[in-house]
Each structure stands twice: as C-alpha cells, then as structure tokens.
Amino acid sequence: xxxxxxLLAPLDLGHVTLPNRVLMGSMHTGLEETGDWARVAEFYAxxxxxxxxxxxxxxxxxxxxxxxxxxxxxxxxxxxxxxxRQVTDAVHAAGGRIAMQILHxxxxxxxxxxxxxxxxxxxxxxFVPRELDEAGIEKQIADIVTAASRAQEAGYDGVEIMxxxxxxxxxxxxxxxxxxxxRWGGDYANRMRLPVEVVRRVxxxxxxKFILIYRISLIDLVPDGxxxxxxxxxxxxxxxxxxxxxxxxIGWHEARVPTIATSVPRAAFTWLTGxxxxxxxxxxxxxxxxxxxxxxEGILAGGQADMVSMxxxxxxxxxxVAKAAAGKAAQIAPCIACNQACLDHTFSGKLTSCxxxxxxxxxxxxxxxxxxxxxRVAIVGAGAAGxxxxxxxxxxxxxxTLFEASGQIGxxxxxxxxxxxxxxxxxxxxxxxxxxxxAGVDLRLNTRASAPDLAGFDEVVVATGVSPRDxxxxxxxxxxxxxxxxxxxxxxVGxRVAIVGAGGIGFDVAEFLVHQGDxxxxxxxxxxxxxxxxxxxxxxxxxxxxxxxxxxxxRAVTLLQRKAEKPGRRLGKTTGWIxxxxxxxxNVQMRGGVSYDAVVPEGMQISTAEGPELLAVDTVVMCAxxxxxxxxxxxxxxxxxxxxxxxxxxxxxxxxxxxxxxxxARLGAAF
Ligand code: NAP
Ligand code: SF4
Numbered sequence: 004x005x006x007x008x009x010l011l012a013p014l015d016l017g018h019v020t021l022p023n024r025v026l027m028g029s030m031h032t033g034l035e036e037t038g039d040w041a042r043v044a045e046f047y048a049x050x051x052x053x054x055x056x057x058x059x060x061x062x063x064x065x066x067x068x069x070x071x072x073x074x075x076x077x078x079x080x081x082x083x084x085x086x087x088r089q090v091t092d093a094v095h096a097a098g099g100r101i102a103m104q105i106l107h108x109x110x111x112x113x114x115x116x117x118x119x120x121x122x123x124x125x126x127x128x129x130f131v132p133r134e135l136d137e138a139g140i141e142k143q144i145a146d147i148v149t150a151a152s153r154a155q156e157a158g159y160d161g162v163e164i165m166x167x168x169x170x171x172x173x174x175x176x177x178x179x180x181x182x183x184x185x186r187w188g189g190d191y192a193n194r195m196r197l198p199v200e201v202v203r204r205v206x207x208x209x210x211x212k213f214i215l216i217y218r219i220s221l222i223d224l225v226p227d228g229x230x231x232x233x234x235x236x237x238x239x240x241x242x243x244x245x246x247x248x249x250x251x252x253i254g255w256h257e258a259r260v261p262t263i264a265t266s267v268p269r270a271a272f273t274w275l276t277g278x279x280x281x282x283x284x285x286x287x288x289x290x291x292x293x294x295x296x297x298x299x300e301g302i303l304a305g306g307q308a309d310m311v312s313m314x315x316x317x318x319x320x321x322x323x324v325a326k327a328a329a330g331k332a333a334q335i336a337p338c339i340a341c342n343q344a345c346l347d348h349t350f351s352g353k354l355t356s357c358x359x360x361x362x363x364x365x366x367x368x369x370x371x372x373x374x375x376x377x378x379r380v381a382i383v384g385a386g387a388a389g390x391x392x393x394x395x396x397x398x399x400x401x402x403x404t405l406f407e408a409s410g411q412i413g414x415x416x417x418x419x420x421x422x423x424x425x426x427x428x429x430x431x432x433x434x435x436x437x438x439x440x441x442a443g444v445d446l447r448l449n450t451r452a453s454a455p456d457l458a459g460f461d462e463v464v465v466a467t468g469v470s471p472r473d474x475x476x477x478x479x480x481x482x483x484x485x486x487x488x489x490x491x492x493x494x495x496v497g498x499r500v501a502i503v504g505a506g507g508i509g510f511d512v513a514e515f516l517v518h519q520g521d522x523x524x525x526x527x528x529x530x531x532x533x534x535x536x537x538x539x540x541x542x543x544x545x546x547x548x549x550x551x552x553x554x555x556x557x558r559a560v561t562l563l564q565r566k567a568e569k570p571g572r573r574l575g576k577t578t579g580w581i582x583x584x585x586x587x588x589x590n591v592q593m594r595g596g597v598s599y600d601a602v603v604p605e606g607m608q609i610s611t612a613e614g615p616e617l618l619a620v621d622t623v624v625m626c627a628x629x630x631x632x633x634x635x636x637x638x639x640x641x642x643x644x645x646x647x648x649x650x651x652x653x654x655x656x657x658x659x660x661x662x663x664x665x666x667x668a669r670l671g672a673a674f
Contacts, residue, residue: 010303012024012303016248025310026310027314035076036076042366042367048094048097052325054322054324065077065149066142068117069108069118070112078157087154103154105151105164107172117130118135119134122134143171147164151205152209162213164215166219168252172198173252177225179226199244200244202215215247224259225254233543249287251287261534265424266530266585270291271531277307289310289312294337295430296323299313318344319359319360320335334434337359338359341427341578342576356665369669372399380404380461380462381457382406383465384406384407384408385413387416389649390667394671395672403442404447405445406456418491419511421492424523424585454642466667467634468652471625474627479602484602487509487512497620500624502516502623503563503623504564505593510586512624512626513560516558556590559590560586561594561620562594563594564595569595633652
C-alpha cells in the first residue's frame with residue numbers, strides 16, 4: 004500500500020473524478036503579462052505532468068477596475084481566449100486539469116479606478132475606492148460571469164472565484180468596509196448577497212459540468228472581520244448557489260499576522276477548515292503552510308479536509324505528487340516558505356521563480372538537458388551554490404567530485420537551521436544531501452582541495468563561500484566579543500547583548516538570542532498566542548481579544564547599524580515587516596545612525612547624533628556582513644588553471660541562498 008493512501012485517493016465531483024487530493028493553489032507569477040504564452044503553457048503543463056490533480060491559475064482580472072494593478076491580465080478579447088487555449092491544451096495533453104481564478108481586487112486594486120462597497124480606503128493602498136451604485140454592482144457581477152464563460156470557452160475545466168484575502172467579494176461581507184444601507188449592505192443577509200449572487204449567476208452561465216471553486220475567508224485576522232457564524236452561513240449559501248468546492252482563504256492582505264511566511268507553523272490554519280467541513284456537503288480544501296506529503300496526508304487522514312491546496316511547493320517541485328506516489332518523498336525539493344523568489348519578486352514587479360528551483364517559470368529557458376560530452380567536474384565548497392551546481396551537472400551526466408573542507412554539507416544554511424522560525428532550512432539541507440547521493444556526486448567531506456588537487460579536471464568550480472567581515476572596531480578582541488557563527492553554534496552569551504550589523508544575519512542572531520525554549524514555529528498554541536490569533540467564533544475576524552502575548556525575551560538585545568535608516572528596511576519585501584514586528588515584540592532596540600567607537604570592558608562605546616553613549620552589555624556580537632573567500636580562486640589563477648567562481652566567493656555583498664542556488668544551477672546547466 005502507498006505511504007499516502009488519503010493523498011492519492013480519487014475525489015468524485017459528480018461530472019468529473021480527480022485522481023488525487025492535491026490542488027495547486029493560485030499564485031500570481033507574472034508569466035501571463037510577458038505575452039509569451041508558450042512559456043505560460045509549459046509552466047502549467049510541467050506541473051500537470053507531475054501529477055497534481057487540479058491546477059488553479061494566477062488571478063485573472065474580470066475587468067480593468069478589478070485588476071490587481073493597471074494592465075493586469077484577463078480574458079478581454081478573442082486573442083486572450085486563444086492565448087489561454089494554448090495553456091489549457093498543454094495541460095490537458097499532459098493529463099491534467101486546470102481552473103482559472105477570477106480575482107477582483109476591489110479596493111486592493113492598485114489604481115484610482117478601484118471600486119468597492121463603500122469609499123473606505125485600505126491601510127495598504129493609497130487609493131480611495133469609488134462606492135459602486137446598483138448599476139455598478141450589476142456590472143461587476145456581469146463581468147465576473149463573462150470571465151467565467153470565457154474561461155470555459157478557453158478550455159478551462161473550471162473557475163475559482165476569489166472571495167477571501169480581503170479582495171472585492173470579501174469587502175462586502177464586513178461592516179467596516181461595507182457601510183451601505185441598500186440591499187447590498189446592512190445585515191449579513193444583505194452583505195453576503197454579492198458573493199452568493201456571483202456564484203449563482205456563474206453557475207447558471209457555465210452549466211453543471213464545470214468545476215466552480217469558491218475561496219472563502221475562514222479567518223479575516225482584521226478587527227471587525229467576519230464571525231464564525233457568518234462564515235458558516237456564507238459557506239452554506241455558496242454551496243446552495245452551486246459551488247463544487249470550497250477553498251480556504253486565510254487573513255486579509257492588510258492583516259498584521261503572518262499567514263504564509265516560514266515562521267508560521269505548518270498547517271497552522273487547518274483547524275478552521277476542519278471545523279467548516281461538517282457544516283457543508285461539498286468537499287473543502289485546506290491551505291497555508293503545507294509543504295510535505297506527510298503533513299498533507301495527516302490532514303486528510305484526520306478528516307480535516309477533502310483536498311489540500313499547495314501553491315509555492317509547486318514552484319519548488321512540479322513533481323511533488325509523482326515523487327510522493329513513487330515513494331520518493333525525500334527527493335521533493337522543499338518550499339521553505341521564504342517568499343524570496345516568488346512573492347518578493349511579484350511585489351517588486353519581477354517574474355516569479357523559486358529559491359530552491361531556479362527553473363520555476365523559466366522552464367523554456369533554463370534546461371537541464373543530458374550532456375553529449377561528459378566531463379570530469381571538480382567543485383570546491385558544499386554550500387548552496389556548490390551543491391546546486393554539483394547536482395545539476397551530475398544529473399546531466401557529468402562526473403562530479405564535490406570537495407568540502409568541513410565535515411558536513413550546507414555551508415551557511417546550517418546556521419539558518421538553528422534560528423527560531425527558520426526550521427524549514429533543515430529540510431532544505433537534507434534535500435541537498437539526498438539529491439547529491441541520487442545524482443551520484445562523489446562527495447569528499449573533510450577534504451580541503453588545493454590547486455594541485457584540481458589540475459586533472461575538465462572544469463573547476465570554486466564555491467568556497469564567505470568569511471565574516473572584520474569591522475575593525477577598537478577593542479574588538481575582548482573576550483566578550485563573539486562572531487555570529489560562534490553564537491549560532493552555541494557559544495555562551497550574556498543577558499545584555501549588542502549586535503553590530505542589522506542585515507539578514509543580525510536579525511537572525513537577534514531572533515535566536517531573544518528566544519528560549521520551544522520555537523513558536525513548532526508549537527501552534529504558542530505561535531497563536533505570540534501573534535494574537537484567536538478564534539472567529541469568539542471574536543469576529545479571529546484576532547485574540549488580549550492581543551499578541553509574546554513570551555518574555557530571553558535577553559535584552561540592541562541591534563545596531565551605521566546607516567541612518569530604519570533597521571531591516573532592506574529585508575525581504577513581503578517578510579521584512581514580520582522580522583521587525585517579531586523583534587519589536589521582544590523589546591529589541593533597533594538603532595540606525597550609530598558609529599562604533601570602541602569595545603570597552605563595560606560593554607560598547609558608540610556615538611549617535613545625540614553624542615557619545617555607553618551600551619552596558621555583557622556580549623557584543625559581530626554581524627557586519629561578509630567578504631569572499633577567494634584564496635583558492637587566486638591560487639588557481641596563479642597556477643594557470645581556469646576556474647568558475649560562484650556564490651559568495653564570487654560576490655559576497657548581498658549574498659543570499661537565492662542568488663547562490665541560481666548561479667550554481669545555471670553553471671551546472673552550462674557545462
Ligand atoms: P548584510 O545584509 O549585507 O548586512 C551587513 C550588516 O553589517 C549591515 O547592517 C551593515 O550595516 C553592517 N556593516 C557592513 N560593513 C560594516 C562594517 N565595516 N562595520 C560595521 N558594520 C558593517 O549581511 P548579512 O547580515 O551578513 O547577511 C548576508 C546575507 O544573507 C544577506 O544579504 C541576506 O540576503 C542573507 N540573509 C537573509 C536573511 C533574510 O531574512 N532574508 C537572513 C539571513 C541572511 P551598516 O553598514 O549600515 O552598518
Ligand atoms: Fe517557496 Fe521560497 Fe521557492 Fe517561494 S521562493 S516557492 S517561498 S522556496
């Protein structure tokens with residue numbers, strides 16, 4: 004019997020039977036806006052070949068005013084329908100099924116034409132929406148229905164109507180956005196009229212043999228959100244209006260509670276789907292922070308959902324389902340929920356990809372084709388860049404030897420693993436280990452390769468990483484000064500700490516030092532308390548009445564930087580606020596515009612615009628950035644051996660795993 008009997012069980016939807024319980028959730032990739040429809044088609048077809056039962060596309064705008072941003076893609080013309088036909092044909096040829104998400108952003112639309120129930124601006128948008136009149140509401144419904152009909156014409160197997168995350172339909176449900184007194188506002192029966200009417204009319208337009216998913220917000224995580232009773236009322240009405248499936252939505256975009264970041268516990272919100280399931284007769288889909296077949300199987304076996312939605316995990320590994328079914332779950336590239344190459348890209352106007360899989364959204368451009376001319380490849384350094392290069396090159400048929408001076412693979416990823424909230428990095432390092440073995444890489448641990456050792460290889464790759472930058476502060480040799488590596492590997496640290504440098508590592512070290520005991524990421528009750536997540540059955544919207552209740556900090560930490568800007572400003576676009584909020588909850592003092600005068604026996608002497616100041620601390624931790632380890636690269640150059648230099652050894656500034664892995668993969672694909 005399979006290890007995942009529930010995950011791989013078919014699901015009968017009446018007119019169609021899905022082969023398993025896995026849905027690829029909607030993600031905006033930016034691919035549609037490139038106009039390269041062969042590329043869009045290949046992105047989805049690759050996922051269909053990997054065995055996912057049903058794909059949901061990124062959100063398509065039903066009209067100009069409802070687009071997330073000006074020019075957002077939608078089915079507006081015969082050409083658009085023909086373009087989408089390429090996608091559906093490719094998915095069907097690959098044996099898959101695909102539904103198109105219809106996303107009306109309402110007041111979240113980034114444009115002055117945006118519309119909503121009432122003229123109430125969102126805290127995350129500069130635009131005040133126009134309050135729709137009766138005709139305006141009818142137009143929005145008609146446009147959504149037209150989008151669904153066109154999706155059917157384009158060959159889609161269904162549509163998902165986006166009714167959660169604080170978008171248009173969700174906005175009508177709550178009193179703080181919907182201040183209307185007509186039949187679309189007032190009591191709940193009126194406020195839920197719009198989503199129910201949309202579903203009813205879409206079903207009437209598309210007929211019974213078309214999948215209709217409604218994404219319902221189970222917990223808004225904003226003040227005055229929906230109550231649980233209202234959620235259930237809506238779910239039942241949506242079912243009666245003709246939905247085939249209910250998908251779970253969690254949190255409005257303006258919520259100040261993380262819902263998908265790596266520090267959110269796995270399956271943190273599935274308890275809500277489990278509570279909804281007995282209230283309706285149609286299948287329910289759960290979502291958010293589910294990234295392994297084991298977690299998904301546990302949810303389904305426990306009766307908390309009928310299907311599991313995963314979105315980002317299908318960027319990380321399109322073959323998620325096929326590998327699980329083949330007993331190769333350890334080979335599934337894990338989504339670590341970092342957002343670095345997906346959502347951070349989306350919100351920076353860049354095409355989506357994936358930190359662990361640079362081929363995501365680049366399927367037609369970055370190919371790992373078998374080589375016709377196998378070579379002997381030496382790679383020095385088993386950090387992120389070196390490991391990825393080794394795996395890709397070996398998979399393509401090259402003979403790869405990977406030298407690592409230390410006794411373990413992983414490089415700096417091993418430091419991330421110990422930071423509370425970054426436990427997903429453990430799985431990432433494990434995956435690299437599995438894939439190095441699977442690809443047949445000759446891994447030489449505890450082996451420091453020098454130039455003569457590398458002379459006989461056809462290709463030499465230097466991936467020797469970085470060393471901590473020496474900030475050159477007077478008195479820094481004192482016993483109470485530690486490097487970040489020593490701290491993260493267990494060196495004793497005092498109760499009052501100053502951290503020099505507020506980059507990614509400074510923030511990680513601060514997080515590490517203020518925690519004690521269990522990581523909230525591995526303890527759902529603790530995490531919910533820390534972020535103030537309550538129960539929508541008790542408080543509408545589900546924010547705990549008592550607010551966030553973080554554990555007391557383990558230490559008093561001051562995080563310092565020289566730049567006179569808000570520390571953490573350069574962290575990830577969609578996750579930086581979480582890191583800053585997490586440290587603020589632990590009373591970490593974050594200070595910019597500091598100059599370091601000297602480390603002194605009493606602590607650290609600094610100067611700010613207000614003058615000199617003594618920070619009375621018992622430990623100073625250096626997190627002042629990195630410099631490349633180029634000794635081997637220089638020695639090879641001196642010996643006349645041509646080498647490729649990648650990762651931190653190439654450019655240390657702003658190094659992150661995304662760049663290292665991308666560079667490694669592209670070189671491994673190029674030999
Ligand atoms: P970093 O982000 O470049 O930050 C280095 C810090 O050191 C800055 O705060 C910088 O601020 C300070 N600094 C630079 N030169 C200094 C000097 N000579 N003396 C004193 N301070 C100095 O580097 P990192 O923190 O080592 O992180 C490395 C990379 O790992 C990051 O770029 C990041 O991408 C990645 N990472 C990311 C995350 C994440 O959350 N996404 C977490 C960990 C690591 P001032 O120059 O203003 O003082
Ligand atoms: Fe997951 Fe990070 Fe890849 Fe996004 S970039 S899919 S969050 S691993």
